[in-house]
Amino acid sequence: MTVKGTTPSYWTKSYFRRRKSKEKSWRVGAEPEKIFLQRVRNSLGKNLVLLDIGCGDGNTVKSLANKVREAYGVDSAPRLVEIASKGAAPNVHFKTGDARRLPFPSQHFDRVICQRGPATENKEFAREMARVLKKGGKYVGIHIGERDKENIKRIFKRGQLYRSFVRKKSEAGRQIALLKELGFRTARAEELNPTEYFATLRDLIARMKRVPMIPHFNRTSDKYFLGRVQKELTDEHGIRTNSHRVIISAAK
Helix, strand or coil, rough: CCCCCCCCHHHHHHHHHHHHCCCCCEEECCCHHHHHHHHHHHHCCCCCCEECCCCCCCCHHHHHHHHCEEEEEEEECCCHHHHHCCCCCCCEEECCCCCCCCCCCCCEEEEEECCCCCCCCCHHHHHHHHHHEEEEEEEEEEEEEECCCCCHHHHHCCCHHEEEEEEECCCHHHHHHHHHHHHHEEEEEECCCCCCEECHHHHHHHHHHHHHCCCCCCCCCCCCHHHHHHHHEEECCCCEEEEEEEEEEECC
């Protein structure tokens, strides 16, 4: 799920920060992104047409291109679409577009995927995703859950999906209810919550600067909270937190 106030330029800057970053972090337990990609691969076929909403640099689309007849990626950041288009196979196409007004005809895709993007952020986005998906088509998405980085959120008293977190509103439940309201025949959620470590506070700060884990993060004004994080969340391995992810699989 995206965060209110982020823009195409925000995500472009985030992409280049990630490429330059030497952040050291790791997960212990399930690997949500790998599980998501396996769910996607299991749903594909050689005669199908695939769309990735919020495709970023296009690496996911390119990795799946040999599994489908045609693959498309759409992103609101022109610079990322430009990067994605470089070296793309003949059956892979990228477009710049707003996920609320996708530049494709209705019922055009057999499969739609979304990797921490906006496809099910709210009814407006989800309705548009459903519009371009064929009857009988399938949606697979991986999204950040409300309990992601929960111990850090408690210290900062803010964070991504913080309101849902404090109100104990399930992001998985919200998305399933939304998809069923839009007429999807089936919708199910798989929740994964592995431990995540940051080697040092500097590594955690690098992540905070790159993604809206803590909206409006500022190293200077948030110095008190960072001190608490280092003191309260550090064990013999590093700074310990969690990585809550929700994988949604739905059929229209």
